[in-house]
Amino acid sequence: MSLDLLREGRVVGALGRRGLSVQFRKAQLLMPTFVLPLMLLAVISSGTSAARDLPQFPDVTSYITFIVPGTIIQGALLAGLTTGTALASDIEFGFFDRLLSAPVHRTSIILGRLFGTVGLAMLQASFFLLVALAFGARYPGGVDAALITVVLAAFTAVGIGGIASAIAIRTGSLSLMQSIFPFVFVLLFTAPAFFPRELLTPVLRDVAAYNPLTYVVEAVRGLLAGDAGLGDPWIGLASAVGLAVTMTALATFALKARLRAA
Amino acid sequence: MRLLSSTGSLWRVSSRASPLAVEIRSLVREFKGSIRAIDGLDLDVAPGEIYGFLGPNGAGKTTTVRVLTTLLRPTSGTARVAGHDVVHDADAVRRSIGVALQEAAIDPLMTGRELLRMQGALHGLRGAEAKQRAVALLDRVGLTEAGDRRVGGYSGGMRRRLDLALALVHRPDVLFLDEPTTGLDITSRSALWREVRALNAEGTTVFLTTQYLEEAEQLADRVGIIARGRLVAEGTPAALKAKIGEPTLHVELADAADAGRARAALAPLGTLEEADEGEPARVALQAAGGSAAIAPVILALDEAGVAVGTIEVESPSLDDVFLAVTGSKLEGAAYEADEAA
Numbered sequence: 001m002s003l004d005l006l007r008e009g010r011v012v013g014a015l016g017r018r019g020l021s022v023q024f025r026k027a028q029l030l031m032p033t034f035v036l037p038l039m040l041l042a043v044i045s046s047g048t049s050a051a052r053d054l055p056q057f058p059d060v061t062s063y064i065t066f067i068v069p070g071t072i073i074q075g076a077l078l079a080g081l082t083t084g085t086a087l088a089s090d091i092e093f094g095f096f097d098r099l100l101s102a103p104v105h106r107t108s109i110i111l112g113r114l115f116g117t118v119g120l121a122m123l124q125a126s127f128f129l130l131v132a133l134a135f136g137a138r139y140p141g142g143v144d145a146a147l148i149t150v151v152l153a154a155f156t157a158v159g160i161g162g163i164a165s166a167i168a169i170r171t172g173s174l175s176l177m178q179s180i181f182p183f184v185f186v187l188l189f190t191a192p193a194f195f196p197r198e199l200l201t202p203v204l205r206d207v208a209a210y211n212p213l214t215y216v217v218e219a220v221r222g223l224l225a226g227d228a229g230l231g232d233p234w235i236g237l238a239s240a241v242g243l244a245v246t247m248t249a250l251a252t253f254a255l256k257a258r259l260r261a262a
Numbered sequence: 263m264r265l266l267s268s269t270g271s272l273w274r275v276s277s278r279a280s281p282l283a284v285e286i287r288s289l290v291r292e293f294k295g296s297i298r299a300i301d302g303l304d305l306d307v308a309p310g311e312i313y314g315f316l317g318p319n320g321a322g323k324t325t326t327v328r329v330l331t332t333l334l335r336p337t338s339g340t341a342r343v344a345g346h347d348v349v350h351d352a353d354a355v356r357r358s359i360g361v362a363l364q365e366a367a368i369d370p371l372m373t374g375r376e377l378l379r380m381q382g383a384l385h386g387l388r389g390a391e392a393k394q395r396a397v398a399l400l401d402r403v404g405l406t407e408a409g410d411r412r413v414g415g416y417s418g419g420m421r422r423r424l425d426l427a428l429a430l431v432h433r434p435d436v437l438f439l440d441e442p443t444t445g446l447d448i449t450s451r452s453a454l455w456r457e458v459r460a461l462n463a464e465g466t467t468v469f470l471t472t473q474y475l476e477e478a479e480q481l482a483d484r485v486g487i488i489a490r491g492r493l494v495a496e497g498t499p500a501a502l503k504a505k506i507g508e509p510t511l512h513v514e515l516a517d518a519a520d521a522g523r524a525r526a527a528l529a530p531l532g533t534l535e536e537a538d539e540g541e542p543a544r545v546a547l548q549a550a551g552g553s554a555a556i557a558p559v560i561l562a563l564d565e566a567g568v569a570v571g572t573i574e575v576e577s578p579s580l581d582d583v584f585l586a587v588t589g590s591k592l593e594g595a596a597y598e599a600d601e602a603a
Contacts, residue, residue, distance in 0.1 A: 260335075
């Protein structure tokens with residue numbers, strides 16, 4: 001590995017550490033990433049558990065076991081969105097200029113931010129799995145399935161973080177980033193996060209087929225339940241990795257375009 | 263080693279042959295709407311110099327700094343820092359410079375020490391080295407005790423000192439300070455000035471923008487005055503002031519009735535300003551040498567039998583220079599162009 005790569009690796013590590021540590025120092029940042037998904041998990045698991053009795057509902061150990069993949073992916077979405085919000089804040093308040101005036105590869109600035117997102121998403125996913133376990137969820141897929149779930153959540157968060165970063169870089173507006181928060185729920189509910197795809201309305205089912213998160217949620221569900229019939233882990237991994245790579249590239253292009261226009 | 267520049271000012275330069283610290287040629291920077299924040303700027307800063315870039319808000323100071331620190335591309339013209347082109351060799355420029363921009367852009371949720379270590383990593387320092395450098399710099403700017411506190415709790419002066427420390431992590435050749443003391447109280451301002459002088463004494467070139475005349479006078483070896491994106495005057499503070507006139511001696515007479523005799527006695531010593539009817543006991547005389555002219559003035563008045571109350575010497579200020587070269591006073595002046603940056 002060349003010295004330059006090692007050096008850039010240290011930059012990515014330093015920026016990632018910053019992104020992650022700052023996350024835990026402000027209640028406003030913890031609320032959407034840790035508290036909100038758990039609240040939604042509590043509301044859905046208690047309020048709509050009767051859905052388990054519907055025909056076509058898969059045979060799972062508990063309703064919470066079925067919906068915890070939705071919570072994990074919701075957490076990943078929000079972690080990704082937080083990445084964009086934090087980046088917009090850096091741009092708006094000038095911290096981004098500090099990074100740009102340093103002799104680091106421009107891509108490292110994006111990767112550093114997303115590296116923090118990886119850490120956050122892994123912590124979130126582990127936390128949600130443990131909380132759901134405490135409340136009755138069971139994971140027949142075992143520890144391996146849980147670990148792969150954490151990895152899938154991390155890739156998903158990077159994908160969403162990538163597009164959020166691209167928007168933040170393009171607009172430099174913190175308020176705009178905050179205003180796109182509700183769209184996370186559109187993405188979430190157009191994927192079968194809390195209901196099986198078969199029980200969605202035909203229109204929503206068609207939309208879900210084009211939502212890459214559909215395949216990630218189903219893969220996590222299949223992994224945790226130890227039932228590949230609920231979702232193919234390889235398709236889920238391909239969706240999450242594809243999303244992460246495409247959106248990271250998009251964010252990098254957005255930064256290069258911004259710098260060209262500067 | 264000291265050299266006399268073409269403009270008659272003294273530059274301190276390193277004894278070995280080295281490129282100019284900053285070299286700007288015909289620099290233009292336009293923003294949307296064809297607003298020209300920089301309009302054909304030519305400027306040189308020698309290694310080891312403190313260069314004060316003086317002008318009101320919107321004059322083009324910040325845009326110039328942003329071009330020199332690679333944050334903005336020039337529309338046309340060239341700029342080199344430490345011998346490197348800001349467009350074609352931007353990474354080399356970034357390795358050579360330290361930057362403290364107008365707003366101390368510091369993450370309030372991080373501690374001073376964390377920020378210094380992160381900045382060290384951005385400049386290629388390894389863990390232990392970055393840690394040691396953070397300790398040394400916190401000590402240098404007097405923030406050792408506050409180093410593990412979150413920056414959000416720092417005062418304005420502490421944030422500025424930390425910002426300066428961050429700019430020094432990699433021991434830059436050229437330090438850019440964009441209005442470093444704006445909004446600071448006089449104590450914090452003086453502390454920062456001391457630090458800038460100390461850094462310069464160690465060999466760091468300092469490019470300082472300011473809208474404070476006193477700051478430019480206190481710190482800068484040379485001053486460039488920018489107005490509407492153009493350099494309208496440049497030189498040492500003393501040379502700039504000398505260009506616009508001699509110091510003025512204001513003589514307060516004990517008896518206003520002696521004004522006529524006093525004016526007659528002082529006329530051979532310099533240029534008398536017109537009498538102010540509102541203050542008949544005051545006579546103003548522009549005389550070479552400033553305070554050195556006090557003794558001859560007193561002697562001449564004594565010989566003429568005129569009793570003197572007080573004598574004050576007023577040197578032309580940089581504000582007078584600014585007024586002379588731009589037609590407006592610096593204080594309160596503001597242009598729109600630089601605000602687009």
